[in-house]
Amino acid sequence: MLFVIFVIVALVGWGLPQKKEKKWRIALVPKALTGEYWVRCRKGAEAAARRLGVELIFVGPSAETEVDKQMDIVENLVVRGIDGLAISPCDASALVPVIEKIWRRKIPVVTVDSDAKTDKKLAYIGTDNEKAGALAGEELARLIQGKGKVLIINGVPGAHNLMERIKGFRRVMAKHPRVRLLPEQACQSDQTLALNITENALTGHPDLKGIFGVNAPGAPGAAQAVAAAGKAGQVKVVGFDAIPDTLRFCAEGVVQAIIEQRPYRMGYLSVEFLKKALEGEKIPTRVDTGVDIIRPEQARKMLLAKPSALGQ
Amino acid sequence: MLTKKFLWTIIGNYRFSAPQISSLLGLCLVCAGLSFATRLKAGADLFLTQENILLVLRQVSFNAIMACGVSVVIITAGIDLSIASVWALASCVTAYLSVVAGWDWIWASAIGLLIGLSAGLINGCGVAFLRLPPFVATLGMMSIARGLAEVLTGGFQISGLPDAMKFWGQGEIALVPVPAIVALVVVLVTWLMLKVTRIGRYLYAIGGNEAAAHLSGVPVRGVKLFAYSFSGLLSSLAGLLSSARLGSARPSDALGYELDAIASAVIGGVSLMGGQGSVLGAAIGAVLIGVLRNGMVLLDVSAFWQKVVIGLVIIIAVALDYLIWRRR
Numbered sequence: 029m030l031f032v033i034f035v036i037v038a039l040v041g042w043g044l045p046q047k048k049e050k051k052w053r054i055a056l057v058p059k060a061l062t063g064e065y066w067v068r069c070r071k072g073a074e075a076a077a078r079r080l081g082v083e084l085i086f087v088g089p090s091a092e093t094e095v096d097k098q099m100d101i102v103e104n105l106v107v108r109g110i111d112g113l114a115i116s117p118c119d120a121s122a123l124v125p126v127i128e129k130i131w132r133r134k135i136p137v138v139t140v141d142s143d144a145k146t147d148k149k150l151a152y153i154g155t156d157n158e159k160a161g162a163l164a165g166e167e168l169a170r171l172i173q174g175k176g177k178v179l180i181i182n183g184v185p186g187a188h189n190l191m192e193r194i195k196g197f198r199r200v201m202a203k204h205p206r207v208r209l210l211p212e213q214a215c216q217s218d219q220t221l222a223l224n225i226t227e228n229a230l231t232g233h234p235d236l237k238g239i240f241g242v243n244a245p246g247a248p249g250a251a252q253a254v255a256a257a258g259k260a261g262q263v264k265v266v267g268f269d270a271i272p273d274t275l276r277f278c279a280e281g282v283v284q285a286i287i288e289q290r291p292y293r294m295g296y297l298s299v300e301f302l303k304k305a306l307e308g309e310k311i312p313t314r315v316d317t318g319v320d321i322i323r324p325e326q327a328r329k330m331l332l333a334k335p336s337a338l339g340q
Numbered sequence: 341m342l343t344k345k346f347l348w349t350i351i352g353n354y355r356f357s358a359p360q361i362s363s364l365l366g367l368c369l370v371c372a373g374l375s376f377a378t379r380l381k382a383g384a385d386l387f388l389t390q391e392n393i394l395l396v397l398r399q400v401s402f403n404a405i406m407a408c409g410v411s412v413v414i415i416t417a418g419i420d421l422s423i424a425s426v427w428a429l430a431s432c433v434t435a436y437l438s439v440v441a442g443w444d445w446i447w448a449s450a451i452g453l454l455i456g457l458s459a460g461l462i463n464g465c466g467v468a469f470l471r472l473p474p475f476v477a478t479l480g481m482m483s484i485a486r487g488l489a490e491v492l493t494g495g496f497q498i499s500g501l502p503d504a505m506k507f508w509g510q511g512e513i514a515l516v517p518v519p520a521i522v523a524l525v526v527v528l529v530t531w532l533m534l535k536v537t538r539i540g541r542y543l544y545a546i547g548g549n550e551a552a553a554h555l556s557g558v559p560v561r562g563v564k565l566f567a568y569s570f571s572g573l574l575s576s577l578a579g580l581l582s583s584a585r586l587g588s589a590r591p592s593d594a595l596g597y598e599l600d601a602i603a604s605a606v607i608g609g610v611s612l613m614g615g616q617g618s619v620l621g622a623a624i625g626a627v628l629i630g631v632l633r634n635g636m637v638l639l640d641v642s643a644f645w646q647k648v649v650i651g652l653v654i655i656i657a658v659a660l661d662y663l664i665w666r667r668r
Binding site for chain 1: 395
């Protein structure tokens with residue numbers, strides 16, 4: 029056993045490419061390693077690292093729930109020696125002590141995709157969620173011609189980014205006096221639950237006009253119920269994040285619009301801005317990476333272009 | 341009785357078991373290898389530095405405490421799958437009482453530990469009196485405890501634990517992280533309990549041969565109740581320390597961590613068949629896993645490979661134990 033372990037460790041040690049030249053070494057710590065969203069974020073960061081000649085370390089916990097593992101990883105990275113850190117904190121407050129510890133060592137930090145409750149960072153790079161929610165509101169208001177009953181399907185109640193989206197959405201809806209918002213529902217980020225909620229809402233309110241899925245599982249769940257009730261196109265659905273299910277429903281015309289965030293851009297910009305900061309340039313403290321709106325015709329094109337590997 | 345002399349005879353005559361020696365040596369080799377590899381790669385020893393060692397000690401202490409508890413159950417030829425859920429439930433209850441209900445954190449923590457103890461007691465009742473297979477009884481509790489944590493918090497995180505409590509997770513005494521000190525105490529107390537006390541011998545006897553133990557007058561049910569309660573208590577302790585470190589608790593905390601604890605026990609030579617192994621081994625196993633996680637970040641091992649390496653180490657460690665030591 030000893031020998032084998034030694035061989036593994038030695039192989040791991042020697043198998044790694046050793047770069048002699050001095051490059052900025054930047055770490056990007058996502059909330060989770062897997063999931064299409066973070067893969068796109070990684071690809072963006074890798075592209076920036078290649079173009080700008082920066083060494084990128086992409087390491088994170090296996091699941092977004094592993095707050096303590098994320099903390100361990102960041103601590104280990106500091107020992108490892110990094111010049112800059114981009115982090116998407118699994119928890120807005122729990123990661124604060126670690127981030128501040130890094131800040132005290134004069135290592136520049138930016139938060140990506142989700143913010144941390146501290147001012148000991150250079151910038152937040154991610155979606156302006158209130159603006160994105162307002163955009164979803166404008167889109168849905170246009171689709172239902174500014175009148176009728178609207179259902180909001182939240183993800184996890186209390187999640188900061190989702191609350192911001194709903195705030196923006198409600199602000200727009202308030203401008204349309206003939207829109208009636210039904211009591212907000214939460215699907216606990218579970219697509220099946222979103223389906224059940226929509227089925228119940230369609231039974232209780234046969235005249236429902238619009239549905240807003242605040243995070244990824246909301247829209248596809250709602251769309252499935254709408255399609256099953258034979259109300260595709262009659263009840264307009266607007267959602268967030270073009271996961272494969274949502275894209276398919278959008279191509280079929282059950283979902284009318286998807287607000288798509290730009291994780292690739294977040295990854296790219298976090299590396300770029302950290303490099304700028306390391307070289308003494310000033311960078312903005314809030315960077316809105318913006319969103320795209322995907323409508324049915326575009327969804328059809330995306331499905332045709334990449335029927336299997338969606339959303340790359 | 342437990343005189344000082346008696347204690348010294350025990351410690352003096354203590355012989356490390358073969359799996360313990362191999363895992364301890366394995367740990368030393370991994371540490372040496374990491375120290376060497378970081379020198380090669382980064383030009384300086386990143387691993388064997390005071391800062392890094394203290395870091396790793398804090399990181400492994402929660403798992404080590406949980407591994408101690410589950411080892412006691414595994415020694416009776418049982419298993420406890422509910423430990424990580426009990427961790428989450430206890431930390432959510434404590435956070436709820438302390439932050440939402442405004443209790444003093446000490447009382448809130450006491451209730452959290454009591455919750456862990458009760459969950460373990462219920463597991464024990466299921467195993468000892470209802471004669472449920474331990475896998476099933478604790479699988480049920482795994483779901484129940486996690487569910488209760490979600491019910492209590494409504495899925496939210498509870499943030500804002502008092503600084504006095506955070507000290508137990510974030511603080512240091514003479515540079516040594518507080519949770520590491522707690523873990524050390526837990527390991528030593530559990531080890532002494534297993535080696536010195538009658539209940540310790542009973543635990544091994546039940547794991548070795550339950551029928552024989554019963555016939556020779558071992559109170560099998562009572563001892564099992566004790567084992568599962570102990571495991572529940574230690575899981576809740578690990579949970580409280582971890583939430584003190586994070587300053588908050590979520591019902592999703594420690595999702596899947598039972599496997600880490602069981603893996604630590606197994607790497608350290610605690611036999612899943614029961615009757616064999618010691619918590620010292622389990623603690624070594626926990627440190628080994630933590631060291632590997634730390635080392636792979638230091639060496640820039642692709643995060644995707646880290647899990648593969650840890651899985652390989654688990655299998656190789658146990659397979660070699662069986663191949664080399666058990667055959668003799």
